[in-house]
Amino acid sequence: MSQFLELAKKRRSIQPVMFDDVQISNEDILKILEAAHWAPSHKKIFPWRFIVFGGDARENLAEFVKSNYQKLASPEKFSEMKQKKFGKKIMQSSHVIALISKESGELPAWEDLAATSSAIQNLWLAATDMGYGGYWSSPSFVCKEKEFFDCAENESCLGLFYLGKPKDGLQIPATRPDLSEFVSFR
Numbered sequence: 106m107s108q109f110l111e112l113a114k115k116r117r118s119i120q121p122v123m124f125d126d127v128q129i130s131n132e133d134i135l136k137i138l139e140a141a142h143w144a145p146s147h148k149k150i151f152p153w154r155f156i157v158f159g160g161d162a163r164e165n166l167a168e169f170v171k172s173n174y175q176k177l178a179s180p181e182k183f184s185e186m187k188q189k190k191f192g193k194k195i196m197q198s199s200h201v202i203a204l205i206s207k208e209s210g211e212l213p214a215w216e217d218l219a220a221t222s223s224a225i226q227n228l229w230l231a232a233t234d235m236g237y238g239g240y241w242s243s244p245s246f247v248c249k250e251k252e253f254f255d256c257a258e259n260e261s262c263l264g265l266f267y268l269g270k271p272k273d274g275l276q277i278p279a280t281r282p283d284l285s286e287f288v289s290f291r
């Protein structure tokens with residue numbers, strides 16, 4: 106099996122509760138984002154933007170996420186436990202990256218989203234390759250937010266990437282449906 110296929114299979118969604126208390130260096134964060142930045146992009150629009158929250162900035166993000174959840178969750182759905190968990194996940198992460206995508210207006214909107222999603226997958230794979238991990242979380246009460254992330258009119262937040270160092274020996278079993286159900290040759 107090629108090394109790349111091994112890496113693609115190794116990438117997992119890893120919850121912050123499974124992270125060690127390790128702070129990733131800015132140098133490594135930039136390497137991960139460099140991999141993201143080499144994603145393909147029709148017309149070379151590069152519609153992505155990343156906002157990295159580390160150290161104390163995580164506390165501001167946690168406060169924002171908790172208050173936005175309270176503001177936007179319907180009263181029947183609101184749960185104090187869930188609200189606390191949102192804050193905890195941020196503080197358990199080494200860094201949290203807000204994933205911003207621009208609608209260029211030069212292409213069908215899906216192409217910009219596809220390019221940014223490719224960048225996010227590169228980010229995820231690079232992190233995995235470097236011994237880090239995390240997951241892409243896309244709660245609507247974060248994705249609707251523009252002001253906190255200084256989004257321009259044509260930008261939107263596709264969610265948060267929780268990044269950290271998985272605990273040693275962490276194994277998350279995963280399966281996929283049989284590939285033959287998803288492929289046809291003509």
Ligand SMILES: Cc1cc2nc3c(=O)[nH]c(=O)nc-3n(C[C@H](O)[C@H](O)[C@H](O)COP(=O)(O)O)c2cc1C
Pocket residue numbers: 116117118119240241242243244279
């Ligand atoms: C666009 C996108 C949004 C996602 N949003 C969430 C989310 O809000 N919460 C969550 O727990 N996982 C989220 N995930 C992660 C998926 O649940 C996860 O990739 C899937 O369960 C497969 O597991 P794996 O990543 O370990 O292969 C998201 C994944 C993608 C691609």
